[in-house]
Amino acid sequence: MKITYQGQYKKTALITGAASGIGYELAHIFARNTYNLVLVDKNGQKLSKIADKFQHKFGIFVKNIIKDLSVSTTPEEIFIDLQQASIKVDVLVNNAGFGNHGLFNETNLTAELEMLQVNLVSLTHLTKLFLKDMVNQGNGKILNVASTAAFQPGPLMAVYSATKSYILLFSEALANELENTGVTVTVLCPGPTESAFHETTGMADSELVKNKKMMSAKTVAKIGYSGLMANTTLVIPGVKNKILSELVRFTPRKLVTKIVRSIHEGKTKVI
Template identity: 75%
Template sequence: MNTTYQGQNKQTALITGAAGGIGYQLACLFAADDYNLVLVDRNGVMLVEIAAKFQEKFGNFVTTIVKDLSIPTAPEEIFAELQQANIKVDVLVNNAGFGVYGLFHETDLAGELEMLQVNLVCLTHLTKLFLKDMVKQGEGKILNVASAAAFQPGPLMAVYFATKAYILSFSEAIANELEGTGVTVTVLCPGSTASAFHERTGMADSKLLKGKKMMDAQTVAEIGFRALMKNQTIVIPGFMNKLLAKSVRFVPRNLVTKIVRNMQEDK
């Protein structure tokens, strides 16, 4: 763990997957809004650069934690490091996540188990650890990054879509449980977003993405940030994404699945 500057009397936001994409853009927004930051990512080089940039530009207290969230002990280690440093987390942003593309019977099991750990187990574990103190203090915010994929099954990304459905359901449920506690939960469900995500998953040539203009990560982050500050529970950036998310309830599930399969295919 590395700390670049101790700023006093500011709230602190912890962001996972903060070295790029939506996570980085959210970190920029929190920094500009005068939050101290705890940035978590496995890319330590990028975290150091980001911390230096934020310290110079905003004067924030930035703590960087280099951690592979696919390792089961990572959430406890993060929590313990922050407790030892006496850093209280006021806002938890569970942004880290990745996908695996392909037919389930052909994809790599080890990669999918790591994805379950990052997308689902780590998110749940971190929420459990930090939420208890938030409830005791009577204030706090949690932003969980799901996806428009959460609203339907996803052939060719079966496990990824399922993890996002879990995040949506989990977030809605605990948001309800927390009513009246002073703690709020927001779940951000973006559609396809311009980032390195699609190249990593190998689906950049799918019908869903090829030749299509995607929303940029900064816009998605700004929409999610505003929703978090307004204590909204579910936010879906983009009119078409909202329409599609709402329309699936009126279409037979087997037809929805076939449509998603067609969109996910690369030919």
Template identity: 60%
Template structure:
């Protein structure tokens, strides 16, 4: 595990880097010659990525194998980078997962882990890395939220709530740092082709079954461009934008019922 090239001015840290949107964002950062800190649970996949990106783009890549459901992980990641005197210029909080089903029947420990990964680890990592960004008067944070952030979601009640937190937190933080040279962007994709649905055990949900949904590469490109431009919120896809915005004008009870019918 090698240190990043000290002569390269920009370093990006990506959580959940080994698959889906996180993997596609990592490829875009590598293409633009960012040195990388890749965080995920899969050591083999991370090492494969590190070898490939080093060979193809001439960058240096550090891999950190961590499970962000462990409350100690964010501090351990930060401490490891501090020990190597490495500065993070771009933070991509991508790691996240969902559970599917009625709340009374879903697994409590999975939901507590989900809250830890989707909200707490994201907040903790941001808290640790943003002071240096503000001090340097530059930095970018990309938090992966969801169109789920815009309304409650029966049958995925906790997941929808975690993404509402991510969106609210990101928008507030973007406002706080707007004069500092640091930007915060919330990427709010709709259903996306990735391993997300399989892990959530929701492959039979009408939300994804039989529908043409966006692929992770397209979502990542839109999110990456928006992060570079410093946009506070981005919703990829016209249909997703319309759905997210329409909830503002419909009765809340109707919105919730529509979401439930889509989830079933």
């Protein structure tokens, strides 16, 4: 069953990490295109304001789920909640994620285990739960948000880069498995984006982002949404990001790793 609102028949998009950044901008685009929304984030105050705004502006239904995806039981709880509410998810957007910065032997283990749970395990779990119905019904879309960090090792952000590589490879494999099922998978790999991410990871002074004109979260979301609707498997916003992602394939991996570390240390400038 799909949610109806004001007598209209609409599809529903579930978006994790929807309270800010790319997640919020994607939610705004889906709302503008008259999708009902299921918004997941641990920031209930922000979700409440977003829901009120979108419902009044776009005439859609918004269900907020205030949950922390670093808790292992959260994906199952979300799925059961929606089943009990008879809400069918047509589009799953796995956007939630975070990173950290520093030498692996010095960084906080608890934070990294939570990162693995959010970036990798919860994404996989939610995909497993909602994919079965999509395949059975012969239609559905999944958008997984990775990063250009997925294309190479990331010294000083080792765990974060590894999780994004997983998302990229998992999504591409899944897209192949789902050919001719009516279900598509798109993986979005943005480069540095204007958001609070760099402050929270301690990367604000890195040459990767310092004094750089970064792509806005709004632009990244727009490109990601267009790629999703076009059934494109891999979406890399920005010509420079596309070129750099391809160059990695033709550069010795040891050299690439050294360059990335130098960038993360602030010693090498990024063009």
